[in-house]
Amino acid sequence: MTKVIVGSNAIRGRDHDVNPDRTLPKNWRLAIAIAIGCGLLGLALRYVARKHATDDAIQHLIPWYVFARDHGVAGLAEAFTNYTPLYSYLLLIAARFDWLGDPLSLVKAISVVFELGCAIAVAQIVWRATRLPLRASLAFCAVWLAPTVIFNGAMWAESDSIWTFFTLVSVALFMRDRNGIASFAMAFSVKAQGVFLGPFVLGMILRRRIHPAWLATVPGIYVALAIPVLVAGRSWASVFAVYLDQAHTFNRLTMNAANIWVLAGGMPYAVGVAVGMVLAAASGLVLSIFIARSRRMGPEFILLAACVSLMLMPYLLPKMHERYFYAFEVASIALACLNPRYAPFAVIAQVNGVLSYLAFESEIVLGVLPxxxxxxxxxxxxxxxxxxxxxxFRFPSLAWLGFIVSTAGLFAYLVFEGPGLNISPVYLLTTGLVTAAALLLLKESRCDLAGPDQLPQS
Known part of the structure; x- marks a missing residue:
């Protein structure tokens, strides 16, 4: 009996040492203060960028908003966007606040709402896994102020935060041992990129022995969301062929996406599409089977599996845009807050994202290769x-320094030299430094790669 009591006290003491935030209300006050401060800073940054307009926003997003504002609910009978019906509803809601600002600002406001949702969802994931208020607050701030998040919504008025929000909710539900298929179906009903989480969801269905009939919710929710536009008189073909039409929008293996197709630029388009689809499907199936059969458990493993799915699919699939890594870039922040050894993943993901965004923003395409x-x-x-x-795990200080210096050098080179520059020895050198530094950083972050079967027996 004494041994049990001592063990119990030791466990309580160890928990107290690792998790002092549970007993220190001042950490709650600090966490809330940090979140509020970063929240206001994020709003200020978005306000400053409110008038920044891309060609896509001028040619598509603003006219879509104007149509929704001028025609109201009756406009649902027309396919005035090339997105799924849900985005048309969001435009109609935004148009109700037309008196608050110009069309571009109100379109961006849609993204801001879901960016806030993503930040809250990540904070909830971290809080439920760690019960550390400061960690949760840091997760919220990191997502809310992430450079790729600012680029995507505040500057470009893109809507990737919408499907990413539902993706994060799906992952959070699975981490809590609940069914997240409906949320995954919502993500897919917003944009086809929601399918990036598909291998993870299939793996969790097999792992949790969820009835396959739940997969019917994927088309079911899409149909349910389409009912208002169908009732309004829009044709069935235009509603259910949205993703097929999007797939034929352009004929390039990569649209500035930093994936495998940057390294295979000489491959014929038709061959590349076929190879990419097969490669992604096969890899996704292998990932699903691994998740289903793995004996590892816990929220960190589930989040890591989700991150692999969200990263692997846009990396292997052809015809990807630079912003299709958005969900991984956000989810990796949650993973880093759960386990600091993954901080390099989140940092490098942001750097890679910004380098890719610059290809469209400033026509600096040289950053896509590194x-x-x-x-x-x-x-x-x-x-x-x-x-x-x-x-x-240990923090690789030297590797961090090397990555920061080489990345700063690459960014400085790209910014000062400007677009349209031919590849030079200086560029090749800076590219090599960034890649080598990233490799060193990740390598030093892995002190021991021993698998569970190699761990010492207790």
Whole structure:
């Protein structure tokens, strides 16, 4: 009996040492203060960027909003956007606040709402897994102020935060041992990119032995969301062929996406599409089977598996845009807050994202190559971590310094030299430095790659 009591006290003491925030209300006050401060800063940044307009926003988003504002609910009979019906409803809601600002600002406000939702969802994921208020607050701030998040919504008025929000909710539900298929179906009903989480969801269905009939919710929710536009008189073909029409919008293997197709630029388009689809499908199936059969448990493993799915699909699939890594870039922040050894993944993901965004924003395409190389490294280590597990961690100070310096050098070179520059020895050198530094950073973050079967027996 004495031994049990001592063990129990030791466990309570150890929990107290690791988790002092549970007993210190001042940490709650600090966490709330940090979240409020970063929240206001994020709003200020979005206000400053409210008038920044891309060609896509001028040619598509603003005319869509104006149509929704001028025609109201009756406009649902027309396919005035090339997105799914849900986005048309959001435009109609935004148009109700037309007196608050110009069309571009109100379109961006839609993204802001869901960006806030993403930040809250990540904070909830971290809080439920760690019960540390400061960690949850940091997660909220990191997502809300993430450079790729600012680029995507505040500057470009894109809507990737919408499907990402439902993706995060789906992952959060699975982490709580609940069914997240309906949320996944919502993500897919917003944009086809929601399918990036598909291998993870299939793996969880097999792992949790969820009835396959739940997969019917994916088309079911899409149909349910389409009912208002169908009642309004829009044709069935225009409603249910949205994703097919989007797939034929352009004929390039990559649209500035930092993925494998940057490294295979000479491959014929038709061959590349076929190879990419087969490669992604096969890899997704392998990932699903691994998740279903793995004996690892816990919220960190589930989140890591989701991150692998969200990273692997846009990395392997052809015809991807630079912003299709958005969900991984956000989810990796949650993973880093759960386990600090994954901080390099989140940081490098943001750097790669910004380098890719610059290709469209400033026509600086030279940054896509090092971003693709670094994403290749990220995919390798994510898959390896999921497969073999991890043991031990230390912060690689020298590697962090090397990555920061080389990345700063690359950004400075790209910004000062400007677009349209031919590849030069200086560029090749800076590209090599960033890639090498990323590799060193990730390598030093892995002190021990021993799998569960190699761990010492207790």
């Amino acid at each position: 971003a693709a190389l670094c994403n290749t490294i990220l995919v390798y280590y994510l898959v390896l971590d999921l497969w073999r597990g991890e043991r031990g």
